[in-house]
Amino acid sequence: MASGLRFFGHYFQQAIPPLALLAGIALARRPARATVRIVGAATFAVALWSLSLIPSISGLESAPRALAQGIAHRTAQKDRVLVWGRLPDAAVQAQRVPTGRFVHQGYLTGDWAAIRGVDDPAHIEPYKSHWHDYLQGLVRNPPVLIVDASSIVKGWERYPIARLPLQRLVDSCYRRDAPIDGLPTFRLTTTQCRP
Numbered sequence: 001m002a003s004g005l006r007f008f009g010h011y012f013q014q015a016i017p018p019l020a021l022l023a024g025i026a027l028a029r030r031p032a033r034a035t036v037r038i039v040g041a042a043t044f045a046v047a048l049w050s051l052s053l054i055p056s057i058s059g060l061e062s063a064p065r066a067l068a069q070g071i072a073h074r075t076a077q078k079d080r081v082l083v084w085g086r087l088p089d090a091a092v093q094a095q096r097v098p099t100g101r102f103v104h105q106g107y108l109t110g111d112w113a114a115i116r117g118v119d120d121p122a123h124i125e126p127y128k129s130h131w132h133d134y135l136q137g138l139v140r141n142p143p144v145l146i147v148d149a150s151s152i153v154k155g156w157e158r159y160p161i162a163r164l165p166l167q168r169l170v171d172s173c174y175r176r177d178a179p180i181d182g183l184p185t186f187r188l189t190t191t192q193c194r195p
Contacts, residue, residue: 019042063089063149064181065093067090067147068093071091075096081094083147100134101133102130108121109159121159135168135195138195139193139195147180149183151183152183165195169193173194
């Protein structure tokens with residue numbers, strides 16, 4: 001929340017309906033004072049929105065430069081890559097196509113923002129269903145390279161690939177490759193993958 005400096009831009013949407021209602025009431029009753037109230041409400045809303053520019057005190061999670069460079073060095077520009085562990089910008093920094101159904105892998109673990117994920121997401125709904133969909137998407141569009149970056153993201157050390165359904169996919173069509181920036185890395189060997 002805003003008091004903890006973890007205000008996200010979409011929180012602003014929650015303020016729009018009550019502000020619109022207040023503005024409508026003010027305009028209907030006293031048009032002269034309505035202007036002051038509308039300006040005040042708009043100023044308040046803009047102030048709240050500006051907090052979205054400061055997502056947290058520690059800043060955004062960012063992939064290490066060495067990780068992005070390693071991915072770029074080992075893949076072609078058209079290749080899909082999967083960086084497991086809530087670091088989607090690693091693929092973007094490497095100018096590679098990220099793969100996977102979800103923009104944020106927290107949908108697979110329940111671990112995002114200030115929410116602590118579940119210990120066994122593969123067997124608890126809604127994560128169990130999310131895993132099914134996620135793996136089906138990876139079978140259709142397998143990444144050329146998978147990097148397990150779970151160990152470098154705070155809280156994600158609980159979710160290494162070896163403990164998740166993703167390991168079955170890795171076992172079926174990947175081989176271990178040389179680590180990138182010290183992280184376990186897997187290279188696609190066949191597109192006949194099993195989820």
